[in-house]
Amino acid sequence: MKKSLLAVAVATVLGCPATLAATPEPAAEPTMAEVMQLLKQQQAEIEALKAQLRQTDTKVAETATAVEATASAVETATERSDSYAKVADWAERTQIGGYGEIHYNNKENGRTDEIDVHRFVMYLGHDFNDKVRFFSEIELEHSVAGDDQPGEVELEQAYVEWDYAERQSAKFGLFLVPIGILNETHEPETFYGVERNSVESRIIPSTWWESGVMLGGEIAPGLRYDLGVHSGFETAATGSSALDIRAGRQKSAEATAEEFAYTGRLRYTGIAGLELAVAANYQEDLLQGQVAGADTASGLLYETHAVYETGPFGLRALYAQWDIDGDLAQAIGKDEQKGWYLEPAWRLTEKLGFFARYSEWDTQAGDRIDSEVEQFDVGFNYWLVPNVVLKADWADQRNGSGDGFNLGLGWSF
Numbered sequence: 001m002k003k004s005l006l007a008v009a010v011a012t013v014l015g016c017p018a019t020l021a022a023t024p025e026p027a028a029e030p031t032m033a034e035v036m037q038l039l040k041q042q043q044a045e046i047e048a049l050k051a052q053l054r055q056t057d058t059k060v061a062e063t064a065t066a067v068e069a070t071a072s073a074v075e076t077a078t079e080r081s082d083s084y085a086k087v088a089d090w091a092e093r094t095q096i097g098g099y100g101e102i103h104y105n106n107k108e109n110g111r112t113d114e115i116d117v118h119r120f121v122m123y124l125g126h127d128f129n130d131k132v133r134f135f136s137e138i139e140l141e142h143s144v145a146g147d148d149q150p151g152e153v154e155l156e157q158a159y160v161e162w163d164y165a166e167r168q169s170a171k172f173g174l175f176l177v178p179i180g181i182l183n184e185t186h187e188p189e190t191f192y193g194v195e196r197n198s199v200e201s202r203i204i205p206s207t208w209w210e211s212g213v214m215l216g217g218e219i220a221p222g223l224r225y226d227l228g229v230h231s232g233f234e235t236a237a238t239g240s241s242a243l244d245i246r247a248g249r250q251k252s253a254e255a256t257a258e259e260f261a262y263t264g265r266l267r268y269t270g271i272a273g274l275e276l277a278v279a280a281n282y283q284e285d286l287l288q289g290q291v292a293g294a295d296t297a298s299g300l301l302y303e304t305h306a307v308y309e310t311g312p313f314g315l316r317a318l319y320a321q322w323d324i325d326g327d328l329a330q331a332i333g334k335d336e337q338k339g340w341y342l343e344p345a346w347r348l349t350e351k352l353g354f355f356a357r358y359s360e361w362d363t364q365a366g367d368r369i370d371s372e373v374e375q376f377d378v379g380f381n382y383w384l385v386p387n388v389v390l391k392a393d394w395a396d397q398r399n400g401s402g403d404g405f406n407l408g409l410g411w412s413f
Contacts, residue, residue, distance in 0.1 A: 094124075095126070096123065097123040097125075098412065099119070099188060099410070099413075100119055100121065100411055101188050103115070103406060104406065105195075105404055116143070118141065118142065120140045121137060121138070121156075132162050134159070135157060136155070136158040137155075156176070156209050157209060159171045159173030165217075167217050168215075168216075169216055172213055176209050177210055177281065178228075179303050180206060180303055181307060181316060182197070182204075182206050183200065183204060183207060188389055188408070188411070189386065189388070189389040192343065192355035193391065193393050193406075194392070194407065194408035197357060198402075199320060200320075202245075202361055203301075203322065203338060203361055205246040209251065209252070210231045210252065210261065212228055212229050224269070225264070225267075226267075227265075228264075229260055230260065230261055232250075233283060233288075234248055234255070234256045234288040235247065235248030242334070259285045262282050264279065264280055275308075278302075279302070281301040282298075282301075283298065286298070296325075296326055299322055299323070299324045300322070305318035312346055312347040314345040316343040316345075320338065321336065321337065322336065324336070332367070333365070333366040333367025333369065334366060336366040337362065338362060338365050339362065340360055341358060341360070342358050343355060343357040343358075344356060350383075353381045354378075355378070355379060356377065357375075357376070357378075358376055360373070373399050374398040374400075376395070377396075378394055379392050379393025379406075389409075391408035393406050
């Protein structure tokens with residue numbers, strides 16, 4: 001039975017094609033039109049892709065350009081910022097200032113009245129760091145300088161100061177000599193009188209500056225020292241200006257330096273309102289060896305002063321004297337030159353102050369001739385603001401011709 005069924009099944013499979021899996025017919029070949037249509041579609045797609053790619057490249061290029069421009073702008077801004085920072089830093093560490101004086105002198109004893117822009121001064125300073133700084137002062141005197149003109153342009157200070165230790169410093173260059181009251185502090189609002197007092201102009205030749213090295217610092221609280229070596233005087237050996245200290249200032253202008261000078265000062269300011277000082281200057285030969293084989297003239301200047309201010313009351317007192325050795329000095333009576341003054345003052349209000357001053361000086365005190373000059377000054381200062389002052393005074397001299405009435409305007413900033 002099983003064999004019969006198997007035989008029937010085989011026979012059925014072999015004999016009945018309908019029962020076999022159908023064989024697919026081959027696909028029809030595309031026509032040329034269809035092929036061309038397909039190529040056009042593909043070409044359109046390629047062109048679209050190329051356009052997108054070009055747009056992408058353009059955007060990439062634009063982005064790169066923008067990035068580069070941004071980087072350049074940032075770099076430029078950084079450079080400008082650095083430049084501005086440097087300028088701001090320079091400005092912060094640089095100081096500019098100055099002062100000036102205009103005078104009217106109504107002179108007696110047959111002298112001609114004058115009005116004069118006496119001084120115009122500019123300061124420039126710079127702090128290199130916390131320990132090293134520079135300071136300078138340039139001055140125009142009498143408004144106009146040059147050939148046959150009354151004025152001069154002078155460099156009065158140009159030095160570098162170095163704080164080499166705590167409360168100790170050194171100056172190198174051109175500086176004011178630390179002697180007297182006015183020589184270092186002479187802005188017009190800081191003193192009474194239109195003109196600077198005669199003792200500190202004739203015996204101490206203010207303004208007096210030299211080139212060299214000056215050490216200074218505190219010895220104890222309120223007690224300070226200054227000690228320096230610097231250029232010195234070259235006074236004339238003959239004529240009316242022989243051994244004239246003021247005329248002997250070289251002002252560091254191609255100054256003869258055969259002989260240096262030495263200055264020392266002690267100053268005490270430990271009590272509020274009080275200043276006490278003693279100072280000395282020595283030079284081996286005030287003639288600077290200008291006369292070969294001839295007499296020399298060694299000079300010693302010593303000076304002491306006191307300044308005291310309490311409430312509205314103020315007092316200044318100063319004494320100065322030159323002792324000059326040598327036959328020339330003795331022969332012309334200039335071996336001794338001295339002077340002193342006493343100046344009380346009263347600040348009536350914040351703006352108005354009155355003063356009186358009595359002075360004596362003699363630039364030929366070594367001879368027997370009565371060459372001592374006495375002067376009495378009285379006047380007032382009126383401060384418009386603390387750094388702008390109007391002045392008026394009257395001077396009366398004995399044994400001199402400096403009588404007269406003076407008006408002045410002064411400022412500093």
